[in-house]
Amino acid sequence: MSSRLDIPVSSAKSGDSAPNTSFGILGAISFSHMLNDMIQSLLLAIYPLLKNDFHLSFVQVGLITLTYQLTASLLQPVVGLYTDRRPSPYSLPIGMGFTLTGLLLLSMAPSFAVVLLAAALVGTGSSVFHPESSRVARMASGGRHGLAQSVFQVGGNFGSSLGPLLAAAVIAPRGQHSIAWFSLAALLAITVLLQVSKWYAHNHQGARGKAARRASAAPLPHRKVMLSIGILLLLIFSKYFYMASISSYFTFYLIHRFHLSVQSAQLHLFAFLFAVAVGTIAGGPIGDRIGRKYVIWGSILGVAPFTLLLPHANLFWTGVLSVVIGVILASAFSAILVYAQELIPGKIGMVSGLFFGFAFGMGGIGAAVLGSLADSAGIEFVYQLCAFLPLLGIVALFLPNLERHRAPA
Numbered sequence: 001m002s003s004r005l006d007i008p009v010s011s012a013k014s015g016d017s018a019p020n021t022s023f024g025i026l027g028a029i030s031f032s033h034m035l036n037d038m039i040q041s042l043l044l045a046i047y048p049l050l051k052n053d054f055h056l057s058f059v060q061v062g063l064i065t066l067t068y069q070l071t072a073s074l075l076q077p078v079v080g081l082y083t084d085r086r087p088s089p090y091s092l093p094i095g096m097g098f099t100l101t102g103l104l105l106l107s108m109a110p111s112f113a114v115v116l117l118a119a120a121l122v123g124t125g126s127s128v129f130h131p132e133s134s135r136v137a138r139m140a141s142g143g144r145h146g147l148a149q150s151v152f153q154v155g156g157n158f159g160s161s162l163g164p165l166l167a168a169a170v171i172a173p174r175g176q177h178s179i180a181w182f183s184l185a186a187l188l189a190i191t192v193l194l195q196v197s198k199w200y201a202h203n204h205q206g207a208r209g210k211a212a213r214r215a216s217a218a219p220l221p222h223r224k225v226m227l228s229i230g231i232l233l234l235l236i237f238s239k240y241f242y243m244a245s246i247s248s249y250f251t252f253y254l255i256h257r258f259h260l261s262v263q264s265a266q267l268h269l270f271a272f273l274f275a276v277a278v279g280t281i282a283g284g285p286i287g288d289r290i291g292r293k294y295v296i297w298g299s300i301l302g303v304a305p306f307t308l309l310l311p312h313a314n315l316f317w318t319g320v321l322s323v324v325i326g327v328i329l330a331s332a333f334s335a336i337l338v339y340a341q342e343l344i345p346g347k348i349g350m351v352s353g354l355f356f357g358f359a360f361g362m363g364g365i366g367a368a369v370l371g372s373l374a375d376s377a378g379i380e381f382v383y384q385l386c387a388f389l390p391l392l393g394i395v396a397l398f399l400p401n402l403e404r405h406r407a408p409a
Contacts, residue, residue, distance in 0.1 A: 020142045021141055021142035021143075021144050025139075026148055026151045028196050029133050029136050029152055029155070030154065030155030030156075031192060032129075032133065032193050032196065033159065034155035034158050034162075035185045035192075036125070036189060037156035038159035038160065039163075039185060040122055040126060040160070040163070041164065042167055042182060043068060043119060043163075044065070044247050045266060046167050046172075047061050047064070047252075048262045048265075049171065049172065049176065050176075054111070054112050056112065057371075058374045059371050060112060061248065061367075062248065062372065065119075065244070065248050065363065065364050065368065065371075066367060067116045067119045067123065067364070068119040068123040068126075069123065069363045069367070070365075071120045071122075071123030071124050071127065072123040072126040072127045072356075072357065072361075073356075073362075074127075074361070075127035075357070076356050076357030079127055079132070079349070079353055080348075080352050080353025081350045081353065083132055084346075084347055087132075087200070089197040089198075090194075090201070091128050091132050092136075092197050093190045093194050094128060095125045095132075096186055096190045096193055097125070098121050099121070099122050099129075099189075100187065100190070101121050102120070102121030102122035102125065105117065107179035107180035127357070130352065131349045131352045131353035133152065134149070134337070134352035135348045135349050136196060136200055137151070137152035139203065144288060145284075145338045145341070146283070146284035146285055146335065146338050147284050149284050149338050150280055150281050150283060150284025150285060151284075153284075154280045157273065157276045160247075161272075161274040161276065161277055164266040164269040165266070166182070168263040168266040168267060168270075172262060172266070220343065224400060225343050228339075229340065229343060229344075231396065232336050233358055235296065235300050235336060235392065236336065236355065236359050237358075237392070238389045238392040239300060239329060239332060239333070240359050240366060241362055241386065241389055242307065242329070243329070244363045244364075244366030244367045244370060246269075246272055246325075247273075248366075248370065249374060250265070250269050250322070251265035251268075252379050253379050253382070254315075254318070256379050257379075257380060260315075268322065271319060271323055271326075272323065272326045273326065274326075275322070275325075275327045275330070276327075276329070276330040277330070278330075280330045280333065280334060282327075283295055283299065283330065283333065283334045284334035284335065286331070286335075287339075292336075292339040293396065293401050293402070295335040296396050297396035297397065298331075299331045299335070300329070300332055300390055300393030300396060303324075304387075304390040304391050306328070307325055307389070308387045310325065311380065337351075337356075342402055343402070370382050373385070
């Protein structure tokens with residue numbers, strides 16, 4: 001492992017303007033992200049199992065997601081702000097330790113309250129992992145920030161897509177206690193992150209100095225920066241409320257409407273999440289090439305025709321549309337995150353924590369709200385209502401084009 005991560009110091013220390021992209025580090029952090037989010041997605045994938053074992057309502061299912069997402073969302077900006085001032089390379093394996101603890105507790109949980117505690121621990125691990133690993137991705141980017149964020153995030157999305165597949169193959173036939181086998185994945189992630197942390201500890205001073213020199217070089221006046229951040233957060237709300245309807249309730253929707261088995265429904269969820277991984281890897285490089293504003297606009301608003309069709313489709317077209325929606329909608333986040341980092345230079349951890357945290361928070365709130373709506377109005381009504389959320393993408397028209405405002409190198 002160490003031979004892959006021994007990157008020349010000069011390629012990392014030059015930070016944002018480094019001439020060479022450190023693909024060894026990007027690969028390692030993306031692989032760790034895959035393992036981290038695979039573990040976390042198991043929680044979503046075993047909802048039908050937990051619902052049956054603990055006799056849960058849809059509101060209680062939503063509360064599991066809310067607990068996990070809010071734990072992550074509230075802590076992430078705090079972690080990011082702290083590590084902007086005091087970089088903490090070894091927080092990466094420590095954060096994975098929280099995830100490991102939550103995973104083991106989930107495998108033995110005797111009650112709904114303990115399930116909530118396990119979800120909170122998994123969320124805490126995520127809150128530590130994401131801001132610092134996003135910083136590592138930017139340090140290793142060699143100036144190709146969209147590409148680096150896409151490589152980093154595609155690992156997480158691919159891991160998320162594996163969760164339902166593994167749940168269907170391992171957990172569904174064997175039960176709750178089989179979740180403990182996935183602690184081996186957490187231990188592997190800790191091993192990889194220890195190597196990444198050594199690279200980070202050796203190289204963060206140069207990247208930190210570069211960020212500090214650029215901290216005052218904001219591309220826009222303060223008022224426009226705040227307005228743009230507000231628009232981006234509104235787009236995150238639209239994207240992740242809709243994503244919550246799929247990640248938390250798509251299996252229930254398929255079982256209710258098309259009478260699928262739990263395992264068949266989980267395979268459809270896997271297809272959607274795999275499509276999300278494909279869309280993620282495309283969004284960053286396209287944003288580097290044509291401008292992030294256009295990727296953001298096209299991703300959020302461009303998915304609306306497909307979300308509006310989904311509630312009225314048969315099983316075959318539901319599968320096709322869910323894949324198309326996953327690819328298009330997922331391409332936005334890398335572009336949104338890098339756009340926000342460029343709006344507020346020198347605050348990589350805080351910005352990453354804010355946007356990852358807000359995304360997780362919106363996903364959690366969305367899961368709880370939509371769970372309540374599903375109990376009261378039916379699961380099909382949830383998809384009919386959420387179909388209109390991507391229309392909020394029209395506000396991306398008001399984002400400034402940062403390429404025009406960026407100072408010449």
